Amino acid sequence: MSTTTETAEPALVVEDTGAVLRVRFPVLAIEGLDTGDGRYITPGGLGCRALPLSLAAQPYDPHGGQDSPAAEVFGKITKAERHPGSEVTSPTTGEPFGAGVWVWSGEGEIDGAHRWADLVRKGYLRGVSIVMGEMDAEIIAEDEAALSEHPRRRAVVNGANIACATLVPVPAFADAHLELVNDDTAMVAAADLPSELHTEPVPPWLSS
Numbered sequence: 001m002s003t004t005t006e007t008a009e010p011a012l013v014v015e016d017t018g019a020v021l022r023v024r025f026p027v028l029a030i031e032g033l034d035t036g037d038g039r040y041i042t043p044g045g046l047g048c049r050a051l052p053l054s055l056a057a058q059p060y061d062p063h064g065g066q067d068s069p070a071a072e073v074f075g076k077i078t079k080a081e082r083h084p085g086s087e088v089t090s091p092t093t094g095e096p097f098g099a100g101v102w103v104w105s106g107e108g109e110i111d112g113a114h115r116w117a118d119l120v121r122k123g124y125l126r127g128v129s130i131v132m133g134e135m136d137a138e139i140i141a142e143d144e145a146a147l148s149e150h151p152r153r154r155a156v157v158n159g160a161n162i163a164c165a166t167l168v169p170v171p172a173f174a175d176a177h178l179e180l181v182n183d184d185t186a187m188v189a190a191a192d193l194p195s196e197l198h199t200e201p202v203p204p205w206l207s208s
Contacts, residue, residue: 019112
C-alpha cells in the first residue's frame, strides 16, 4: 500500500502568470538505491514536509569549475506518495525496481509564463533532484568504502524529509524525472479560473 500526502486546500494561482502547467513526477526520489554520486537513503528513512513544497529550476550544468546561477522557484509540489519498488518501473531498465527499494512519486504545477517553462514543455529539462531537510547522515571515508560491499558509497542518509525539489539536467537518481500531464486540463489560463482562485501579483522567488 502506498503512503500519500497531499494538500487539502485548492491551489492559489497568481493572476499574472498566464498559465499553469500541471506535471507529475513518476520518480521523485528512491530509498534503498545508490545515487550516481554515491549517496544512499535507508529504506524507511525518508519523509516529506507539509505540502505544498517549492519546485525550482536550475537548467545550467556547471563545468570548468564555475558555479551556476541560483535556482529559481517557478512552481510547487502538491502531492507526494511512497510506493514499494516492485510497483514502479524503472525508466532505465524497463523493469520494476528491486526488493527493498521504495520510490517516491508526486504531482505539482509550474508557472507556464516563467522563462524556464518552455524547457519543460519541450522535454529539454526533466531531471529532478530533491533537497533534504532534518537530515541524519553518515559520511563514509574513501578508504573505508573501498573495503566494503559498496566501494562507491560516500554517504548514508538514515533520516530526512523532502524539503523541496529542483529540475536539473543531471539528476542524482538517473530515474528521477518529470513529465507533463497530457490532458485537456494540463494548461489552465489564470484569467479563466474562478475569481476566488486569484490572488494579487507577487514578485518572483529566488532560492537561496
